[in-house]
Amino acid sequence: xxxxxxxxxxxxxxxxxxxxxxxxxxxxxxxxxxxxxxxxxxxxxxxxxxxxxxxxxxxxxxxxxxxxxxxxxxxxxxxxxxxxxxxxxxxxxxxxxxxxxxxxxxxxxxxxxxxxxxxxxxxxxxxxxxxxxxxxxxxxxxxxxxxxxxxxxxxxxxxxxxxxxxxxxxxxxxxxxxxxxxxxxxxxxxxxxxxxxxxxxxxxxxxxxxxxxxxxxxxxxxxxxxxxxxxxxxxxxxxxxxxxxxxxxxxxxxxxxxxxxxxxxxxxxxxxxxxxxxxxxx
Amino acid sequence: xxxxxxxxxxxxxxxxxxxxxxxxxxxxxxxxxxxxxxxxxxxxxxxxxxxxxxxxxxxxxxxxxxxxxxxxxxxxxxxxxxxxxxxxxxxxxxxxxxxxxxxxxxxxxxxxxxxxxxxxxxxxxxxxxxxxxxxxxxxxxxxxxxxxxxxxxxxxxxxxxxxxxxxxxxxxxxxxxxxxxxxxxxxxxxxxxxxxxxxxxxxxxxxxxxxxxxxxxxxxxxxxxxxxxxxxxxxxxxxxxxxxxxxxxxxxxxxxxx
Numbered sequence: 373x374x375x376x377x378x379x380x381x382x383x384x385x386x387x388x389x390x391x392x393x394x395x396x397x398x399x400x401x402x403x404x405x406x407x408x409x410x411x412x413x414x415x416x417x418x419x420x421x422x423x424x425x426x427x428x429x430x431x432x433x434x435x436x437x438x439x440x441x442x443x444x445x446x447x448x449x450x451x452x453x454x455x456x457x458x459x460x461x462x463x464x465x466x467x468x469x470x471x472x473x474x475x476x477x478x479x480x481x482x483x484x485x486x487x488x489x490x491x492x493x494x495x496x497x498x499x500x501x502x503x504x505x506x507x508x509x510x511x512x513x514x515x516x517x518x519x520x521x522x523x524x525x526x527x528x529x530x531x532x533x534x535x536x537x538x539x540x541x542x543x544x545x546x547x548x549x550x551x552x553x554x555x556x557x558x559x560x561x562x563x564x565x566x567x568x569x570x571x572x573x574x575x576x577x578x579x580x581x582x583x584x585x586x587x588x589x590x591x592x593x594x595x596x597x598x599x600x601x602x603x604x605x606x607x608x609x610x611x612x613x614x615x616x617x618x619x620x621x622x623x624x625x626x627x628x629x630x631x632x633x634x635x636x637x638x639x640x641x642x643x644x645x646x647x648x649x650x651x652x653x654x
Numbered sequence: 655x656x657x658x659x660x661x662x663x664x665x666x667x668x669x670x671x672x673x674x675x676x677x678x679x680x681x682x683x684x685x686x687x688x689x690x691x692x693x694x695x696x697x698x699x700x701x702x703x704x705x706x707x708x709x710x711x712x713x714x715x716x717x718x719x720x721x722x723x724x725x726x727x728x729x730x731x732x733x734x735x736x737x738x739x740x741x742x743x744x745x746x747x748x749x750x751x752x753x754x755x756x757x758x759x760x761x762x763x764x765x766x767x768x769x770x771x772x773x774x775x776x777x778x779x780x781x782x783x784x785x786x787x788x789x790x791x792x793x794x795x796x797x798x799x800x801x802x803x804x805x806x807x808x809x810x811x812x813x814x815x816x817x818x819x820x821x822x823x824x825x826x827x828x829x830x831x832x833x834x835x836x837x838x839x840x841x842x843x844x845x846x847x848x849x850x851x852x853x854x855x856x857x858x859x860x861x862x863x864x865x866x867x868x869x870x871x872x873x874x875x876x877x878x879x880x881x882x883x884x885x886x887x888x889x890x891x892x893x894x895x896x897x898x899x900x901x902x903x904x905x906x907x908x909x910x911x912x
Contacts, residue, residue, distance in 0.1 A: 409747070409748070524766065525765070527757075527760050527763070527768065527769065528760055528765070530749070530753065530757060530760075531757040531760045531761075533749075534747075534749050534754060534757055535741070535757075537708065537736075537738070538736065538738070538757065538809070539757065539760070539761075540707075540708070540731065541706055541707075541708075541731060541734065541735070541736040542731065542732065542735075542736075542757070542758055542759075542760060542761040542762075542809075542810075542813045543728040543729075543731040543732040543760075543761025543762060543813075544757075544760050544761050545728075545765075584748075585746050585748075586746075588748060589746075589747075589748050589749070589750060589793045590748055590750075591748045591749065591753075593748075594748045641746055
């Protein structure tokens with residue numbers, strides 16, 4: 373079985389799919405740390421639908437779907453960011469309106485699309501085997517930029533994740549960090565439209581972070597565990613899809629759910645906390 | 655640095671046609687310890703938010719003689735420490751108590767500069783001062799409310815502020831823990847040259863070192879003077895529109911009600 377998987381990897385489309393799965397798992401999982409800790413899964417849903425709607429509109433207007441998806445994601449972020457900062461408006465309601473509006477736009481676009489709808493549908497479910505080298509490069513660049521952002525601004529990110537208001541009060545540029553996160557959310561989601569699609573990506577924006585939440589109290593470990601869970605879910609899903617001839621997107625999501633279940637069942641956090649588990653308070 | 659820490663001139667805050675603060679004039683000198691007292695909805699937290707730079711306002715606000723808007727530079731934000739009311743935190747949230755204290759130093763370290771061992775040692779010393787150094791490696795979400803508030807105090811002081819804003823820091827704590835936190839706040843005032851603004855609606859739970867009281871009612875300044883004068887029965891009856899009686903013990907005034 374391993375030999376047949378290795379043989380399959382030697383074919384360029386499968387090799388690209390493997391690399392894309394790795395990058396998709398890593399980028400979505402890093403982002404899921406923010407989605408889970410800042411409790412903003414609805415922002416992830418809305419942004420993924422913005423990317424999907426933008427990509428469909430791009431197909432209608434003969435624009436690169438990644439670009440149009442990214443632009444609509446940024447527009448959604450530009451609306452969501454300030455609105456979610458305003459205490460007098462319930463963010464759930466705003467996100468609910470945004471989510472349904474964007475779905476409406478996407479389905480309207482699909483309805484008036486004169487050519488084959490298969491390409492549009494692939495944006496919903498992803499299409500790993502038809503990825504181009506350009507798709508892969510964009511995904512690699514976005515993943516790398518996100519990783520660099522996390523490494524460079526780790527202490528600011530920790531302060532913002534802990535408490536945005538306290539971070540602002542102690543001179544941390546929390547708005548810049550928050551808006552950078554929204555920007556990366558848009559970039560990660562739109563660059564992954566071709567891999568897992570605009571609907572299934574939501575699972576990868578929540579589950580890896582939720583796995584890490586079961587396993588550690590250390591933010592650095594949290595990022596590593598989340599990334600490992602995302603990559604494992606994606607690669608396991610892809611391998612299962614190849615071996616058992618099942619849809620890859622569904623296999624990835626199910627693998628992620630299985631990982632979360634295992635983490636939940638065997639979570640050390642559910643046992644008594646041992647003091648002194650971490651040596652440095654930094 | 656001038657002797658004038660804060661100066662507010664005709665400061666007002668209006669939201670959705672509701673007046674939260676109306677025409678507040680206030681001068682607070684350096685090293686003053688001011689209690690901001692009033693019933694719910696009096697504008698206490700709004701006033702603190704204006705001073706902290708969290709709230710847009712009309713009027714003029716000066717911090718150590720420099721005019722301020724709600725947008726602040728890093729240096730201006732660093733000069734004001736802030737301790738909120740006890741907030742809930744997910745018990746599984748990945749932050750240890752010591753790391754939470756260290757977030758107070760993030761702004762002053764600046765971008766691309768890691769907090770060094772000296773900052774970590776200072777954080778530990780502050781945690782010792784707040785009697786929570788033994789909890790440094792415990793997840794913050796596992797601490798009791800009182801322990802978390804002490805961590806928040808240490809965090810705010812690690813920022814090296816000139817002004818410390820305390821927004822009902824003893825709310826939702828039991829009486830013994832409230833007293834313990836108040837004693838620590840008194841200790842901070844004694845040991846650090848800070849200007850402290852302490853918001854509360856509980857006039858029986860005031861820090862003993864408080865040297866001035868500002869009473870607010872319906873967004874307006876109702877009284878500004880000594881704590882003893884502020885806690886007179888007639889003043890409080892009018893402020894709360896409820897019959898309150900005061901009595902003195904150990905040179906301090908306490909309030910009781912039917």
